[in-house]
Amino acid sequence: MNRQPTVLILTAQYGNGHYQTAQTLKTGFLQKGIDQVYICDLYGEAYPGIDAFAKELLRKSFSKFGAPLYKMFYYGTDKLSSKGLAYFYQHAGKKRLIELIELYRPTVILTTFPLQAAPYLKSKERVDIPTYTVITDYCVHPLWLHPMIHRYFVATDEVKEALMDYGINHHSISVSGIPIRDGFNQHNFSYRLKMKYGLHPRKKTILFVGGGLGILPNMKNIIHQLSKNKQIQLVIVCGKNKEMEDMLRPLAFLYPGQVHLVGYIDDIHELFLISDCLVSKPGAISLTEAAATSLPLVIYKPNPGQEKENAKYFIEKGAALLAQSEDEIISQVERVILSSDVSNKMKENLMNISKTKSKDRIVEEILHITMTNQILTGGGL
The missing domain is CATH 3.40.50.2000 (Glycogen Phosphorylase B;)
Known part of the structure; x- marks a missing residue:
């Protein structure tokens, strides 16, 4: 037997x-x-x-x-x-x-x-x-x-x-x-899902994910600059980083309905599904999740080693844009949001990478x- x-x-x-x-x-x-x-x-x-x-x-x-x-x-x-x-x-x-x-x-x-x-x-x-x-x-x-x-x-x-x-x-x-959680293989986007997170159904959504080690520096200035465009809304995933959440909370009050802070969340795939652009460090799992959901991404300042090599692969495939500074984060996000040609081509390239x-x-x-x-x-x- x-x-x-x-x-x-x-x-x-x-x-x-x-x-x-x-x-x-x-x-x-x-x-x-x-x-x-x-x-x-x-x-x-x-x-x-x-x-x-x-x-x-x-x-x-x-x-x-x-x-x-x-x-x-x-x-x-x-x-x-x-x-x-x-x-x-x-x-x-x-x-x-x-x-x-x-x-x-x-x-x-x-x-x-x-x-x-x-x-x-x-x-x-x-x-x-x-x-x-x-x-x-x-x-x-x-x-x-x-x-x-x-x-x-x-x-x-x-x-x-x-x-x-x-x-x-x-x-x-x-x-x-690379294996990822089942939720990222679903594509059941709906406006109801946006409403679940208090998001405007017709505004472009920018998702910030800091990664397991460290967060994007100078987030306050990035939020101030991007929030000038009233047709976009920002979702910042703070995870278990209470210090980060407390630091950014005044901005959520300053830009009500436009800046949304999220703590630790099991269903993070839902945020990927309802977003129009992801800003993240190039951890392989985050990149794979973006590919699975065809979510255009801006990679911030990859560290030497596997981060740099992961970023290089996605950038060479036309599936990601690189930002080495705060100003480049803002300009690259705007490039994705304002140009449907750029966004659609990135989505196509992400689909080609995804398994x-x-x-x-x-x-x-x-x-x-x-x-x-x-x-x-x-x-x-």
Whole structure:
């Protein structure tokens, strides 16, 4: 009798994207009737003190002084040999991972962050558990790669080609797209939805999303400038950043009905569906959500590393505009709002990037491989 798969999803909470992807995939397995699915923040559990320190360093890397250091790390590690940082990476979290394997006895390991402990164990310590990796960017860094990873799920054909340039067999790569929450795959826009959030049904809506680490600086001036146009309305998602919400609240009173502040919201996809332009940092998840909803976007000042590479991909595809300053945010937003030609072309290009049902594709492929392996091995893994 075939054993139902047990899935261990390994991730990290540096920003929101990796962990959010893990949660999305867990939902996908649960929807398929697989109820033994566990998410582990491997570094957070293995090294809580170091993990907190690393998150603080990452936060500071978005500052004027930290950005060059992160740039050096991201592009410098591209050239490190297995005797350098990659060697450390293969061993980081290994002890905790062995404990998790003994606890949950997984038949599938899935990673949404470049964690090499799992494939390293498979190659060196005879832990024969298939390992799958979802690359959560529109680019690839070699720290994602290991010869014992069973299959890679990637965002685009370009990422697949980059993996092949690193020597990964094309049979081990699936162009699935990046999995996002189900709500972003819906397109049931209605004026009633705008009314739900107190928005004018005929005004153009600009959505500001700050991202998991930091917010757009000098938001007050940007709001003042954009609010001069009475035919637009601004929605600023503050999330759990109470300080930001308190700082901007006077502007909501100054521009009643035009400036709307939103705290943490589960149904953020609804705001994407009713907006005409998104202003955001280029996290891969936010970009994927914009593509899924064909929401024209203005990317603000990408940080060196994966943000810059993600932004580059969308800009080169004509799916986003770049703003490096406050003035450019204002001018680029106005360009999207005032020109239907610009807006419609961006929507078309976003549709070309978008891949629907990525979550289901990944889950179904992993389950198909798992069940096939069970049949070939006589019912056991």
